[in-house]
Amino acid sequence: MSEVEKKPIDFMGIRKSAAVFSIILVVASFISIAVNGLNQGLDFTGGASVELQYDKPPELDEIRSTLSEAGYENFVVQNFGNETSVLVRLSEAFDDELAGRVTDALRASGDELDLVSSAFVGSQVGEELKEDSGLGLLLALAVVLIYVGMRFQFKFGIASVVPLAHDVIIILGIFSLFQWTFDLSVLAALLAVIGYSLNDTIVVADRIRENFRKMRVGDSEHIINESIHQTISRTLNTSGTTLAVLLALYFFGGEAINNFAIALIIGVVVGTYSSIYVSASLLIVLGVTREDMLVPPKEGLAGQEEEEEQPPEWLNRM
């Protein structure tokens, strides 16, 4: 720690390599999404699913052949969580007895099993959900751009939205690469990542703004580097605690929120990285200057030194 205190780490020194790294990741993600596509969950595709609990681990292949013999087509059979629970997904539309019929068909082959849950989503509903979700993501990004643009400055707005898009694309890329199921809960995680990564970016941006006003020496790169240095232990600590709880969620939260936890874990790691290397580098590229940070002088007060932003008066009274 003590060495760090004396001399700031040269974060921005490797920003060119970091930029190349980010670009490669984003391009790779796009390629993976284009080639593999996303393994969309039932929520988005529509269809039916049945979750079964066996007494002893079944042979998935036998289940598949049993179902084929029973006349089902276009289905996926996979383990869900542990080896005794099985998830059957069908593109076939649901009716009253489908869940029961699948259970019966499998029971007939001599296994002991229980129906844990079943679901059916109409294709129309899935289609609408997909549209709404995409719209929600875009809306979230737009609102962030506007808020940060107003609160800080337009360049900061760009510098906070681009890393968010970067994070979202990389998570989508990883999900498509490993063909993990992308369902509603993962979508919620994506939006939470936007919130989290934004949190990080804002804290860094806030310090950059403060330092631009306070520090009279050094170029933008130096000031930005200094700001990152000052906030790095906060960034790592918050990421650390958040990662800790997410790991708890991943290992103990149950199968249903596994993908949610994975998306958030990737998001926190990538988000922490992007708030430093994407957001801050972008500020340098956009050429943020000290002048950008000056509060526009009020009439009659020209020349007066701008003041550091103060918390509202009520807080000081507290």
Place this chain on the structure above:
Amino acid sequence: MLNKYPLWKSLVILIAVVIGFIYALPNLYPDDFAVQITGARSSTAVDERTLERAVSSIEEAGFEVKAASINERNGLIRLQSAEAQLKSRPLVQSVLGDEYLVALNMAPSTPDWLRSVGAGPMKLGLDLRGGVHFLLEVDMESALEQRLEAYSSQIKRELREERIRYRGGDVADNNSIVLTFRDEAARAEAFNQVRDQYNEFVLDQRSPGEEEFELVLTLSEQEIRQIEDYAVEQNLTTIRNRVNELGVAEPMVQRQGRERIIVELPGVQDTAQAKRILGATANLEFRLEARQDAPSGATEVLPFRNEPNRTARLEREVIATGNNVANAQQAFDENGQPQVNITMDGPGGDMMNRATRNAIQRRMAVIFIEFRTETEELMVDGEPTVVENRIEEQSIISLATIQSALGASFRITGLDSINEASELALLLRAGSLAAPMYFVEERTIGPSLGQQNIDAGFMSVSLGFILVLVYMLIYYRGFGLVANVALTINLMLLLACMSILSATLTLPGIAGIVLTVGMAVDANVLIFERIKEELKAGMPPQSAISAGYSRAFVSIVDANITTLLVAVILFAMGSGPVKGFAITLCIGILTSMFCALLVSRGLINLTYGGRKVDNLSIGGKLSNV
């Protein structure tokens, strides 16, 4: 004095914390598994003797009964386990018979003193307690068509009464009715007649050919909206009635968007029965048999329900529908055959009387209408696509000669079985649907899965919580302890807020809590790092604390407001699981800001404020700089 809160401020924080504690407390008392007994009819109340019978039947089966009580008209038997609950329900039902409805329920075990201040536990979502979830879509096209049909017969009758001669009058596409007249005078007369009586229509006169005078009645946009609204609202009411007839405890029936309805039935496992009753679009129509000389456009040939090969030719005009039924009871006729006794409401009785008084010795048909969805796979553009076909099935259940003018009360015979008769009576009583509905989403969650989800959620919240506590304590020492107390209070306030708002806790909601726990310390971390920095810069401890809190304030607010914005969007756009997550995230952000800015500050002030301090226990070798 620096870093000292005035007494009133400490009191305000204390009071907030105490209130939070009281309202979070009920969540520590787990719900009891229970079976609820209700009278099948509103006149039947559950008495001590009935309850006694139910309790002894459960005890005989070897399950322990925790408590049994009567609240108002319902009986509630609390049991030890989910298994006992599941097995007791059919037992009790068979002992008590059809006069009572027995439903699974989760009974809160909140102590009385807490209940007296209005505190109660959070509601558990379906994914945590098991049950079924349906999303139904109202078929607006047929709602509009039905209404137009009704208008069309009414207008035609009025034109006949006014002796204005017309042709056509059928419902055309794009929500309109087209009437054709022989001359302009007749059309003008009809125009005035319709304009005065029906402001729902936009009227249009046109002459497509020589000697052809048409009057086109198109429903106004506003009226279409109204009909749609009415259809959804009416269906909501009907579904609520039907759910009540099913005897489900704490059901949820809610409108979603313009044309959808969500139904959640906790504890229900038999989806087939629930679906049959909820989705049953069975309705009745009363129509006359067509005369021999009736023009074919005004008639329709329908099969009999029991003998599909036999058909009858009926008038298209509807005398009355099941919507006009005020009451319906299943009964038996002289020969012991099932029948349904029907009482019409005022207008229904009038319509029936007016139509039958001039039709004595003619025959009247009772038509049973059912809507079903059938799916088939078609090849569209070379890709297999599942197409949903909505099929309307009409069949005659009885065709009887009218002996004398019918009034408000009459009976329907010709039903297959007692079951069919009682189901028809139930459907007519609970009200028919204003428009057919289709199931577009369905989810069943088994009770074991629910418990599993609760356990997993609880486990991950506690583990995450402990990890954060340890982390903070090691890294920030004394200040870490303060942050930990603030975090604990934060979690408590979050639970209290959710209980007060009676928000529903779902699995994604638990994930939201976990995430909040992880992120809530962020504000404290920001503040503590700032204090460390100020100390490093040589500031004395007291001023460093003050500066740390006030300088970190701006970052905290900016960071949290942006996150809050995203969470609000998530809430507004999301459905189901996403909403549950968003709501905990929103509340969590607010409570964590309160805790970091006021509670942790208060604690620090209590510890260090108002005295001379040389050393802060904030971790790292900084204090000697």
